[in-house]
Amino acid sequence: MTATSASLVPPALPPVVLPAGIHPARCRVGVDIASIAEVAAASARVGSRYLEHVYTDHERACCTGTAEVVAGGLAARFAAKEAVVKVLRPVGPRPPWRSIEVRRVDGGACELALSGDAARLAAQAAISELTVSLTHERHWAAAVVVAVCDNPNRAHQFIKEQSNG
Numbered sequence: 001m002t003a004t005s006a007s008l009v010p011p012a013l014p015p016v017v018l019p020a021g022i023h024p025a026r027c028r029v030g031v032d033i034a035s036i037a038e039v040a041a042a043s044a045r046v047g048s049r050y051l052e053h054v055y056t057d058h059e060r061a062c063c064t065g066t067a068e069v070v071a072g073g074l075a076a077r078f079a080a081k082e083a084v085v086k087v088l089r090p091v092g093p094r095p096p097w098r099s100i101e102v103r104r105v106d107g108g109a110c111e112l113a114l115s116g117d118a119a120r121l122a123a124q125a126a127i128s129e130l131t132v133s134l135t136h137e138r139h140w141a142a143a144v145v146v147a148v149c150d151n152p153n154r155a156h157q158f159i160k161e162q163s164n165g
Contacts, residue, residue, distance in 0.1 A: 026150050027147070028086075028146070028147040029087070029146050030087040030144070031086070031144050032142065034075040034142075035075065035141075036136060038075075039074050039075040051074075054081075054097040055074065055077060055097070056101045058103060059077050059102055060074075072137075073136065075141035076134040076142070076143060079143035080102045080134055080143035081100045082143075084130075087127070087145050088118060088122060088125065088127075089121075090117075090121055095118035095121060096116065096117060099114060099119065100114060100118045101113045102134070110133075111131070112145070127147045130147050130148075131145070132144070132145050
């Protein structure tokens with residue numbers, strides 16, 4: 001190895017320590033960003049048809065305020081939906097957008113609720129834990145979704161009942 005190529009090798013990173021009982025192969029992570037301006041433009045161009053196709057009633061109700069705030073909230077939810085698809089790893093068609101719902105809970109935190117095809121994919125992957133983190137600032141919104149795949153008997157925990165939604 002020459003001195004030049006050796007300098008291109010990054011220093012070793014410290015090992016990642018996962019919680020007890022979690023094997024790296026059982027973790028899935030999905031990340032996505034969305035342009036707030038593009039979501040605002042789609043909403044303005046297509047209107048309620050776009051909003052009702054992509055977002056649930058709950059998601060739309062959570063995004064209130066100025067046009068900029070609404071677009072930021074919607075873009076963050078769109079990024080979360082894309083990140084969930086990356087975690088679910090569908091072979092073939094993606095699940096419908098509305099089968100992946102970002103739900104705001106008391107205190108302002110968000111959680112995910114899956115239904116239909118998204119719920120079936122989660123059950124097939126034995127996803128027992130699913131969490132989301134959203135952010136939006138000025139031009140961009142982002143989301144990170146982490147899933148733990150382990151006990152298929154617990155996968156139903158994140159499946160939203162059809163009658164509730």
